[in-house]
Amino acid sequence: MEFKATREAYGKALVEIGKIDDKVVALDADLSGSTKSAEFRKQFPDRFFNLGIAEANMAGVAAGLALSGLKPYASSFAVFITGRAFEIIRQSICYQNLHVVLCGSHSGISVGEDGGSHQSVADIALMRSLPNMKVIVPADYNETYQAILSSLNMDGPVYIRTSRAKSPVFMQDEPFEVGRSKVVKEGKSATLFACGMMVYLALEAAELLKGGGVELEVVNVSSIKPLDRETIYNSAKKTGRVFSLEEHSIIGGLGSAIAEFLTEELPIFVHKIGLEDVFGESGSKDDLFCKYGFTKEAIAERIKEKLNG
């Protein structure tokens, strides 16, 4: 099994689309080495702009570039690009429905040692709440790479969430379609909807549950907005039991999106697994995942409990 960080895919794909389209410009806020936009700077120094530690202005500048016919890609840590620049993303980018791609790297608690100040637990909720914004949380390196390539031809604003930590590369390297979810493992006992590096963890939990006779269906919901209503509906209808798993607060993220949709279309219990309205803290990624319940054992246990309860 190969392990790679999704942020690496951002850097690589950015260079690729820079070659395809000379209207692509990249912006960063002093974190280009970490977000991997520095790869683009090396290749296209005239189309890269560091805006310094000023995320709000970076978002506004991106809007101005988009209004002038360029295709800006702006990156920073997820916690800063969505939080510090929120108001500018709202008024200058989303309100004008501009094609600006925002990449938030270092999302969730897998940031690790930097601690709670740098761990974004609410970025999906923030971005999802804005009209016109698309929210994409790819499951692995391959899907991130494809999502960035595909973002070149999307309309309007896009938020793509990547991670610092390496995670298994397991998705097919095939074109990404926004608004499409993929059933990555079929099952009939219950559905586990997951996003980001949690998808692989979901598959591992499904393996564990198999022994106990639970056939878990796992769906990769990398497109949180727009949501693939059909795939989600069909899976929930088939299994009748729904779980969600995300490296994000259970308030406003993937689980909320699924629950909001299903309450209208298919009233059903939705059990959300994620961060329980808490901030993260310092520690290694593995220690943090243990503490906050992001291990295959803990996830399998919770699902088993609920199914038996």
Added chain:
Amino acid sequence: MGEFSNLEKIARDLRKDILIMLNKAGSGHSGGSLSVLDILVALYFGGIMNYKPEDPEWEDRDRLVLSKGHACPALYAVLAKAGFFDRDLLWTLRKLGSPLQGHPDSKKLKGIEASTGSLGNGISQAVGMALAAKVLKKRYKVFCVMGDGELQEGIVWEAFMAANHYKLSNLVVIIDYNGLQIDGACNQVMNINPLKDKLEAFGFRTYEIGGHVYKNLIDTLTTAKRNVISPTAIIARTVKGYGVSFMANRVEYHGVAPADEELEKALKELDNGV
């Protein structure tokens, strides 16, 4: 008749349009619209800006970003006069379905370069547009009109820093310095001075002029267009509510539209050139 009497005449007519628009809307920002108007008239009718009303998206046009979006009645009146849309549309200001939104909306109205209203947003977009001109090798200029109170927003200084860093000599910032904001005098609410020193320290070639004197406006804007070294800032000293005696320098008229009798009185004053 003075050298700029034609611009003064246009401004007098547009002040009347602004007041009628606001009166019909029943709400909106009178004071700032009247203070900023001469700046906009100088830009659009004083031979400063290149634009084609019949082709609003002409790629070589100069851009105007009204960062103090609440003063949009003035911009709407100017754009109608310039031929971007029919003057009758002015009377739909702030009404449901009108492209003349309470704050400028680039998606709804031709001639609006950027949606603004939440203060500080315009200048960052203007910096982006000026930066784009460098990437695209275009010679257009970007004019950003800001309020003085607006300068209290932190993003403004982030944007100024970037403008200097990238040597955006194609960016001209004009500050409608009327000295008042909603809660009172700017320098009592939150002091922005010494403003000229601050702008110069941020790398702007900075001018301080009378914002209702056309000779000053035209001369300074012409000089600013020729600057190839650094961004330019023009502190235009204006009077909030300029042109209407009972609104002039009155903070009460920041966000209030004239009632019928006030409108009548104001129009009479403007007709008589009080």
